[in-house]
Amino acid sequence: MAEEWxxxxxxxxxxxxxxxxxxxxxxxxxxxxxxxxxxWGISPYFASLMDKDDPDCPxxxxxxxxxxxxxxxxxxxxxxxxKENRATEEVxxxxxxxxxxxxxxxxxxxICAIYCRHCFRKELVVDQDLQLRxxxxxxxxxxxxxxEIRDVLITGGDPxxxxxxxxxxxxxxxxEMPHIEMIRIGSRLPIVLxxxxxxxxxxxxxxxxxxxxxxxxxCNHPKEITEKTAKAVYELLSCGINVGNQAVLLxxxxxxxxxxxxxxxxxxxxxxxxxxxxxxxxxxxxxxFRTTVEKGAELIRDAIRGxxxxxxxxxxxxxxxxxKIPLMPDYYIIDKNEKxxxxxxxxxxxxxxxxxxx
Ligand code: SF4
Numbered sequence: 001m002a003e004e005w006x007x008x009x010x011x012x013x014x015x016x017x018x019x020x021x022x023x024x025x026x027x028x029x030x031x032x033x034x035x036x037x038x039x040w041g042i043s044p045y046f047a048s049l050m051d052k053d054d055p056d057c058p059x060x061x062x063x064x065x066x067x068x069x070x071x072x073x074x075x076x077x078x079x080x081x082x083k084e085n086r087a088t089e090e091v092x093x094x095x096x097x098x099x100x101x102x103x104x105x106x107x108x109x110x111i112c113a114i115y116c117r118h119c120f121r122k123e124l125v126v127d128q129d130l131q132l133r134x135x136x137x138x139x140x141x142x143x144x145x146x147x148e149i150r151d152v153l154i155t156g157g158d159p160x161x162x163x164x165x166x167x168x169x170x171x172x173x174x175x176e177m178p179h180i181e182m183i184r185i186g187s188r189l190p191i192v193l194x195x196x197x198x199x200x201x202x203x204x205x206x207x208x209x210x211x212x213x214x215x216x217x218x219c220n221h222p223k224e225i226t227e228k229t230a231k232a233v234y235e236l237l238s239c240g241i242n243v244g245n246q247a248v249l250l251x252x253x254x255x256x257x258x259x260x261x262x263x264x265x266x267x268x269x270x271x272x273x274x275x276x277x278x279x280x281x282x283x284x285x286x287x288x289f290r291t292t293v294e295k296g297a298e299l300i301r302d303a304i305r306g307x308x309x310x311x312x313x314x315x316x317x318x319x320x321x322x323x324k325i326p327l328m329p330d331y332y333i334i335d336k337n338e339k340x341x342x343x344x345x346x347x348x349x350x351x352x353x354x355x356x357x358x
Pocket of ligand 1: 111112113114115116118119120121122125126156157158188218
């Protein structure tokens with residue numbers, strides 16, 4: 001008998017008929033599903049979290065195609081080629097993307113349990129305009145030759161959709177390379193298909209080893225977190241895998257103070273460390289999800305700083321082809337002279353501390 005997560009994948013909600021079993025499909029959703037040439041699909045578990053009657057449900061908006069995807073006033077064509085420096089002279093396999101000297105992203109698969117409408121890798125994963133070759137051994141051989149690489153991010157698609165055997169092979173091969181100090185996995189499965197966190201997976205990627213595995217998931221709204229996710233995260237932590245979150249700032253989904261704060265509080269209650277909040281990148285066809293650049297810093301200031309523990313503070317960043325640019329609020333030092341600094345807190349209160357000459 002197939003494992004539950006495999007059955008979930010086999011029964012992905014990816015036709016209008018299947019979707020109608022979960023929600024009352026809106027006109028825009030129906031038109032987009034029928035008209036757009038795009039890959040979409042939702043694990044039955046995640047589909048069950050959607051609001052049946054509200055087309056503005058934060059889960060619905062992330063997973064069901066919209067006619068708004070046809071608008072592309074502010075998105076960049078060939079975004080992924082630009083962002084991942086794929087047009088540079090360095091010879092690299094398709095599966096290796098590089099923005100830094102010491103770390104790379106290793107794309108191992110292009111399928112997902114859900115197809116996020118805001119995905120910055122939409123051209124590859126969702127719309128499939130960009131075709132790449134994914135060859136694990138080719139990627140591993142390249143990493144083995146490049147001894148300057150310390151840190152490998154295994155990404156996709158969703159890498160945890162590889163079989164336990166393939167994941168174990170990948171992790172074991174990477175850990176055998178003396179220059180690899182850490183392995184990161186980017187996966188939405190703890191949120192959208194927590195059934196994937198099985199004993200077999202824990203055996204494949206967990207356990208003590210001097211090269212740690214960090215898993216960063218993506219959760220964008222508190223409604224995405226259930227008891228099932230909390231238990232899956234606990235299982236990951238209990239076998240030595242650190243779990244963080246990389247949220248994407250999404251207009252109309254999490255760009256208000258209350259939702260943004262509750263998201264980060266609930267992540268901590270679930271034992272997931274908020275790591276990044278990404279500005280929604282200018283990939284084509286996702287204008288409708290994008291806020292102003294400043295919005296994320298304002299939310300960190302108004303929803304998080306001072307309102308909860310430092311453990312719940314993600315870094316707000318803009319991901320670019322030259323790496324991540326942090327965009328944090330900058331309101332703390334309001335004056336400085338030879339004698340003292342004047343500092344402001346999240347409530348607008350001020351205080352002074354002495355200045356020390358260099
Ligand atoms: S799970 Fe990740 S890679 Fe897949 S569509 Fe969503 S954001 Fe993109």
